[in-house]
Amino acid sequence: MTTELTTTDAVTPTRPVHRPGRWFDHWDPEDPTFWHGGGRAIARRNLTVSIGAEFLGFCVWALWSVVVPLLPAAGFDLTLDQQFWLIALPSLVGATVRIPYTFAVPLFGGRNWTVVSALLLLIPSTALAWVVTQPSASFGLLLTCAALAGFGGGNFASSMTNISFFFPEAEKGKALGLNAAGGNLGTGVVQLVVPAVIAVGAGTHLERAGLMFIPLVLLAALAAWRGMDNLSGVRSDYGSFARAARNRHTWVISFLYIGTFGSFIGYSGAFPTLLKTQFPQAPTTLAFLGAVVGALSRPVGGLVADRLGGARVAIGSFAVLAAGAVGAIDGLRTHSFAVFFCSFLVLFLGAGIGNGATYRMIPAVFRAGTSPEQLPVARKTAAGCIGIAGAVGAYGGFLIPRGFAAAKASHGSLIPALGVFVAAYVLMAATTYAVYARKGSPLAAESI
Missing domain, CATH: 1.20.1250.20 (MFS general substrate transporter like domains)
Structure with missing residues (x-):
């Protein structure tokens, strides 16, 4: 909206x-x-x-x-x-x-x-x-x-x-x-x-x-x-909301935002329970550090994206997210609290940076290729995209805990869920590259 x-x-x-x-x-x-x-x-x-x-x-x-x-x-x-x-x-x-x-x-x-x-x-x-x-x-x-x-x-x-x-x-x-x-x-x-x-x-x-x-x-x-x-x-401005809903970039960015903000809110919700159930003797009160890292790194992601371009930073954030998930898998396999905990901090860092980068991409995407006369409409459409992406991205906060639950119920382990998350981050990075950064793509020259 x-x-x-x-x-x-x-x-x-x-x-x-x-x-x-x-x-x-x-x-x-x-x-x-x-x-x-x-x-x-x-x-x-x-x-x-x-x-x-x-x-x-x-x-x-x-x-x-x-x-x-x-x-x-x-x-x-x-x-x-x-x-x-x-x-x-x-x-x-x-x-x-x-x-x-x-x-x-x-x-x-x-x-x-x-x-x-x-x-x-x-x-x-x-x-x-x-x-x-x-x-x-x-x-x-x-x-x-x-x-x-x-x-x-x-x-x-x-x-x-x-x-x-x-x-x-x-x-x-x-x-x-x-x-x-x-x-x-x-x-x-x-x-x-x-x-x-x-x-x-x-x-x-x-x-x-x-x-x-x-x-x-x-x-x-x-x-x-x-x-x-x-x-x-x-x-x-219902017209701008409708224009945003009809624009394919709104849904591409919403998909990416599931991976960034959805990861932040999903991991934030699940992290205390994960620590309590997987490492009962560990100091689970440290779980707050993950959400703090994710929140404080969000403006950093936006600032870096202003310099390097949102698409590049978003791709990097998905790489960080994938690396964090792989590290968490290793921590579960070796039953190492230190590896698991530090890997989750990496996940939160990637999510926070990605949040800032993705939000920076939105006005750039809708401004690309528009004439000065079209800019006011482009800005309103971008605002509509922000509203839709903000809502869709938050559903990641539901999908991640339920993914952990499904993996535990069907495989007796959280590792399959983390494997799916790694694949999702790879797909999101590839999507960002193909649509916004790949040489020869329509928006590659716009420094999205």
Whole structure:
């Protein structure tokens, strides 16, 4: 989905002017006078609050990745397949709600929807806090509570859509990169902090994993209410979304994004359970490092792609991902925790770099070969591609845990799943090369 910003012809103020409800009827960040006359400060304030709210969204989205490995010790009788279902389902729901979450920004206003989407996080937090105290709860009830965590995955789409309208084109890439990295970092932070919180005092208090986020969510909603703004000129651009859906490059890039962002969110969710089940004596609290590496390397991937081209860096990231998966296979075969753990850090590094590179490719692909007159349409189509790819890519967070579960059920080992992932990364690298980098291909000369 994509949206666009329209302005009124009646009055064009040179400074931002609110009307009741913290609405701006005119917002023109491309006007230097408007931008330096207060627009920049307002945009940065909205970005700061948005990062905080999106950060909490990712935290709640990843909560079950922390809780699931601890459920058996809390009295829950779960098979490994059931554990992977509880890990995978939040990603499935989060990916599915990303498109409607994007529609919500022009419908309700960015500030208003940030408040609502933050408050919605109270539902999965409260549900988790309750259900983990019920060891006799049915697996279906556990699945339902886990599915609610998917609300956190939708926050990314609405947050990125909203922030994109506050900044001029020259600063949009940096702003969106900070917004995305800040959100992604929530996955690693929750895997670091939550185990410590639930272990304070005697026993293990799993309900704290949900309860600790209730006041944080309320604070995020209050911060959005007091510190963010709505832009009344934003409207849904269904035509651009439709054009993107009809363009084959949208689906090629979506396929690649499954391999980059899908790997990040999928491995982030599965990593704590993999360590707990494959290396029971190892310090599984180190699992948070994987998501942190993936989040921090995302902006690095974008910066390197700006210099070398997104396609080249994407191919390199898939090579890194394949190497990491091969290393993880070796770690399982030799039962070496060090090899397995370090190989997964390589996987997260490749996923993070690939995330930044793939997002950099999108505007370049749709800008290639267009005349100056066609550029506005190309930009809107690229925005539609970003919305579609962001949703499709998140389904990787479902496919990877379910791949591990299927391999364990059919072969008694995780190795076949990792072998399939290696093949997928090789195919994705080959696709990137053939479509965007191969000498003689239509887009090879465009430095995609």
